[in-house]
Amino acid sequence: MSAADLRALLVADHVTHVPGVYDPASAALAVRAGHRAVHLSGAAIAATMLGRPDLGFGAATQIADRAATLVRALGGMPLLADADIGYDSPDHAVWTALAYQRAGISGLCLDDEEDAGRSAARIVAMAGQVPGVTLVVQARGRDLGATVERCRAYAAAGAHAVLPVIADEADDLGRVRAALPGVPLVVSRSETATGGPRLTDAELAALGVRLVLHPLAAVLAALRAASLVYRAILEEGNAERVDRLPLGAFATLTEQAEASVTAAINRIDT
Template identity: 75%
Template sequence: MSAADLRAMLAADHVTHVPGVYDPASAALAVRAGHRAVHLSGEAVAATMLGQPDLGFTPATQIADRAAVLLPVLGGTPLLADAAIGYDSPHHAVWTALAYQRAGIGGLRLDDGPDATLAAARITALVEQAPQVMLIAQAGGSGPAETIERCRAFATAGADAVLPLGVREADDLGRLRAELPGVPMVVIRSETATGGSRLSDAELADLGVRLVLHPLAAVLAALRAASLTYRAIADEGHATQVDRLPPAVLATLTERPDGPTGRGIDKIDT
């Protein structure tokens, strides 16, 4: 779960897509699909462990506990996790980041909160005292200009990359790249966002984007499939018509692909 692997992705000249995972089965499927990194978001933990929408209250302990469960099936694939609760002060940020590191988390997506000065202080403390965790500094603002200024402050504080919230259009990303040359960018491909263009990977790479996060795509797909299955059982008494993973695969899902019971599973259509 090396932060060095995540930092290498930031140093590359292309985009890496990072899907959200939420349990060992989803993590195993993501790895088998060939993803080089995965993301554990507060939204995913809130939905699958707490049964609630994420309102920014998912405890850091829940995220660390879930990460520890994912660790055995990731096989060294780096794990990026949300960092919001438990990062109130520089001291708390370092303590929580080290707990994340022990749980196998290699990178943090650090929420900035309303106070940019405090956010920069947290970043400085993390860089100095938790260097084995890669740090993506999330930056919000009332508009592109404020978001860019926050990104500048966070990059100066030592963040490995910046995530400009709400900045998705080519012109705004280009402006940020021009003002912060050499600073890797991360963007979220939100399943709830409306409007805006869908830039290609090549266009994103030219604009300085190195990671694209997909925090909820798998959760929403899984819940949709579960909804259809439950409705079919209620209406028909069975779910034969619902497309599902073959039962035989379930028992071997988290086996190593080259293990005695794992042969050929990486070739199934998931």
């Protein structure tokens, strides 16, 4: 749960893919797959906890509460969590960062707002008063030039990395990279994105990208599988035709989580 581990990924010379998780079981599966960091998105929390769209219904306290339930399954793997609401002022921002840190969250993925100066003030407060949390800040300018200026301001305020929302093509990322040499870039591979072929990891790394977020891929896959199971049970009385996790693998997920906790405790003791 170390922010230092997350920051190490940001200064590496390669891309790290960061999948979304939403509960202890999905977190344990991400560990088992060999990932080095995971992401808890506001959209995943809104869907799985509230059954609602990601329109600000999920409070920061709910994200922190959910994080506290799943970090045990991560065994020390860094967790990056969305911070869309709950930090209207610098003081509120510090409170949110502290609450996230207590829950075991290593980094915040901060949303942007219309007033870039207010966003920068919050970053200054969090970077100064909660230095143990890594700050990844989204930038949403009206065009690429405005986005670059916001990225520059947020990096100067203390952000450890920036996520230029409208920059996902090579030319756009290249402009951001040229304007902010040495500042790690993060991109989000939204499930709704359309366009041409995606950039390869090597191409992204050359453009300064260090993290690629996949916030909803796992939860969408899980919901799709569940919908097929429910349909099969309704139509056939069983779910045998649907590919599912073997029962034995399901049973070991909790064992894996417990082993991760024990290992983390042993590291602290030594």
